[in-house]
Amino acid sequence: MLLFDAALIEQHYKMADAIKDVKKTLVAKANGKIQSPERTVLDVEERSASSLYMPCANMESEIASIKIVSIFPDNPQIGLPTTQGIILLTSFSDGQHLAALNASYLTRLRTGAISAVATERYALPNASTLAVIGTGAMAFEQVLGVAEVRDLTDIYLYNRSIEKTANFKEKLEQEGITATIHICESADEATSQSLIINCATRSQTAVIRKEAIQKGAHINGVGSYLPEMREIDIDLITKEHQVIVDDFSGVQHEAGEFMAAVAEGKWSWDDVYATLEDTVVNPFLTRQSDITLFKCVGAAYYDLAVAEGVYNKLKSKAQNISLT
Numbered sequence: 001m002l003l004f005d006a007a008l009i010e011q012h013y014k015m016a017d018a019i020k021d022v023k024k025t026l027v028a029k030a031n032g033k034i035q036s037p038e039r040t041v042l043d044v045e046e047r048s049a050s051s052l053y054m055p056c057a058n059m060e061s062e063i064a065s066i067k068i069v070s071i072f073p074d075n076p077q078i079g080l081p082t083t084q085g086i087i088l089l090t091s092f093s094d095g096q097h098l099a100a101l102n103a104s105y106l107t108r109l110r111t112g113a114i115s116a117v118a119t120e121r122y123a124l125p126n127a128s129t130l131a132v133i134g135t136g137a138m139a140f141e142q143v144l145g146v147a148e149v150r151d152l153t154d155i156y157l158y159n160r161s162i163e164k165t166a167n168f169k170e171k172l173e174q175e176g177i178t179a180t181i182h183i184c185e186s187a188d189e190a191t192s193q194s195l196i197i198n199c200a201t202r203s204q205t206a207v208i209r210k211e212a213i214q215k216g217a218h219i220n221g222v223g224s225y226l227p228e229m230r231e232i233d234i235d236l237i238t239k240e241h242q243v244i245v246d247d248f249s250g251v252q253h254e255a256g257e258f259m260a261a262v263a264e265g266k267w268s269w270d271d272v273y274a275t276l277e278d279t280v281v282n283p284f285l286t287r288q289s290d291i292t293l294f295k296c297v298g299a300a301y302y303d304l305a306v307a308e309g310v311y312n313k314l315k316s317k318a319q320n321i322s323l324t
Contacts, residue, residue, distance in 0.1 A: 002318035004310055006102040012317070013106075013310050015144045018113035021309035025058065025301055026117075026280040033060035036301045038249065048073055048202075056300035058308065062092040065304040067103050073202060082137045083107060087307045099311050099318065103303070110306040111296060112141030114246050114276065115198065115220040118294035120149040121279050122244060122287045123196050123218035128153040130179070131194035133187050133208065133231075134201035134223060135159040135168035142198045142222065143172060152179040156190035188212035199223055199231045206233040206257065215290045221257075222296040230257045232293065237261040242273040242289045247299035254297045 028034055040053040049072040057064035069085035076082060085103030090096070130152050132139055136159075143155065155172070159165040162183070169181045184190040191197050192212045199208055200223040208219060210233045221231050234257055237243065243258075245251040251258060252269060261267040274285045 001097050001321055001323060002099040002311070002315055003321050004099060004101040004314065004318050006105050008314060008317060009102060009310055010105050012314055013109070013306070015109065015112060015116070015141070015148050017309055017313065018109045018306050019116050019145070019148060021305045022110060022113045022117060022302060023280050025305035025308075026277045028058055028060050029301055030277050030281045031060070034058055034301050036299060038253075039300060044072075054300035054303060056304040057092060058301075058304055059092070061308060063098070063304070063308050063311075064090045064092050065300065065307050067107075067300065067303040067307075069103060069107055087303060089307055089311055099315070101307050101310060103307075106303065106306045106310070108138055108141040110302045111138055111222055111298065112145030113306070114296050114302060115142055115222060115294065116145030116149050117276055117280065118220060118244055118296075119146050119196060119218060121285070122242070122292040122294065123150060124216050124287070127195035127216075127218065129156070129194040129196065130154070131156045131158070131190035131197045133158050133190060133197065133199040135164050136200060138200040138222060139168065139198065140171060142200055142220065143177065144175070146196055146198065146220075147177060147179075150196065152177070154193070155179045155181045156184050156193055157181065158184045158187045158190040191217075196220070201231055204228055204230055206230050208232045208236070210235040213291060218292045218294070220294050220296065228256055230260070232257045234261045234264065234266060236291065236293065237267045239267065239271050240289060241291045241293055242287065243271060244274050244276065244279065244292065244294045245272055246276045246294075246296040246302070248272065248275050250297040250299050251295055255295050258295060
């Protein structure tokens with residue numbers, strides 16, 4: 001079995017790779033080649049933490065995966081990352097376990113790639129301003145994803161911690177982001193100046209407010225993944241605004257603000273404009289409203305997409321280990 005550590009993956013597998021592999025897997029899913037049972041989520045309420053278990057199989061390539069990812073928000077206080085994960089790949093031709101991959105970076109990267117695919121299609125073609133609400137673990141690759149599909153001139157950052165925001169700004173500059181990066185004092189200050197908005201928080205109250213959104217904005221919401229969480233103002237979730245989702249079933253069970261909009265009778269699941277799968281295989285699905293909203297909760301086939309991509313690209317560089 002091959003072992004892929006984080007350093008190897010980060011050095012050789014980049015955002016452009018992830019976007020390509022996500023699109024390829026979505027085409028396979030549209031062709032009925034993906035098996036993806038619903039994930040299992042175990043909550044650790046006393047720590048406001050979660051552990052997620054996500055199996056999937058690509059019957060076209062005959063490779064299956066299971067990802068286990070834990071999200072413990074208080075971990076930085078004890079010197080550990082917020083998100084930790086592992087992916088196991090198995091051959092569906094002979095049952096061999098092919099590889100184990102560190103999944104923390106891949107989880108962040110595939111989420112950035114997912115938002116990139118949505119942004120590429122639904123953000124205005126000339127959109128060059130990006131608001132980043134929340135500068136935690138998921139936010140960095142979200143910026144890289146948008147930067148891969150749009151030429152950014154200005155990035156507006158907001159986090160409750162000025163120190164974390166300053167560190168995030170420095171990290172983006174070190175990565176080679178050339179846009180002018182501004183540190184904002186409020187989420188409203190950031191969103192009101194931006195045509196693309198990335199939000200990655202665990203907030204239980206809306207941080208993207210209708211009153212602070214420009215006409216023409218595209219919103220990527222990736223942080224709220226439990227029913228009680230809220231990032232996007234429910235007043236933005238309307239029939240007049242196109243809503244695109246990464247996984248229809250997952251969003252129905254996990255996207256808190258959208259579940260609340262349905263419960264309050266303001267919106268219906270029938271109002272979803274498209275899934276990302278629909279978007280990739282149908283070029284006629286395009287932006288048609290003043291504001292577009294993309295909601296991402298993740299799904300196992302996205303993890304399989306990048307894990308299989310790493311395996312195919314880097315298997316000659318990985319460490320070979322025996323468990324027997």
